[in-house]
Amino acid sequence: MPETPEMAVSRPLPGDDEQTFEFEEEGGLGITFVKHDACEPGSELRVRLIIVLDVVADSAAARIAALRAGLVLSSVQDQPVAGLGFKATMGLIKAAGRPLRLGFAMDDDGALRTVPAAAASAGYTYAEDTNSKADGAV
Numbered sequence: 189m190p191e192t193p194e195m196a197v198s199r200p201l202p203g204d205d206e207q208t209f210e211f212e213e214e215g216g217l218g219i220t221f222v223k224h225d226a227c228e229p230g231s232e233l234r235v236r237l238i239i240v241l242d243v244v245a246d247s248a249a250a251r252i253a254a255l256r257a258g259l260v261l262s263s264v265q266d267q268p269v270a271g272l273g274f275k276a277t278m279g280l281i282k283a284a285g286r287p288l289r290l291g292f293a294m295d296d297d298g299a300l301r302t303v304p305a306a307a308a309s310a311g312y313t314y315a316e317d318t319n320s321k322a323d324g325a326v
Contacts, residue, residue: 206262206291207300209252214286218247220325221261223274224303237261238269238277239303255292258302263291281326 211217220242225234238261243249263269264280266289272280281288293301 205294207254207294208263208266208289208291209249209255211248211288211290212286213248216247217281217288217326218244218249219255220244221274221278226303236274237303238274254300256302258304260293260301260303261290262293263289265289266291278326 219240221238222241224237224239226237240255240257240259240261242257243255249255261269261277264277265284267280269277269280281290295301
């Protein structure tokens with residue numbers, strides 16, 4: 189019996205400040221992203237983050253144990269998304285072919301950076317059902 193190809197692959201990139209997840213399967217990912225305003229620690233500088241609000245059960249994204257609500261998106265196809273804006277970033281994801289590489293920010297200790305669930309929900313500003321062609325659900 190032939191081996192089933194891996195649908196989604198997690199690749200930590202040594203020396204980088206992000207972890208990249210690669211999706212090879214065509215179709216939806218099962219991720220809802222939202223934009224979230226946050227303050228840099230020790231600063232009044234506000235930054236706009238794009239975070240994972242939800243991972244749909246039994247989706248391509250759900251097959252990656254480390255991919256969960258609260259993660260901070262940092263790149264699409266190895267292109268940093270800082271400063272691109274939410275709609276432009278969602279456009280990059282939707283226009284990208286496969287394999288699709290999504291990078292998520294890591295803290296200085298090497299752990300994936302997360303925004304607490306309560307803050308993520310409070311920062312919810314733009315995501316809808318994929319059936320309505322929302323920009324936040326991919």
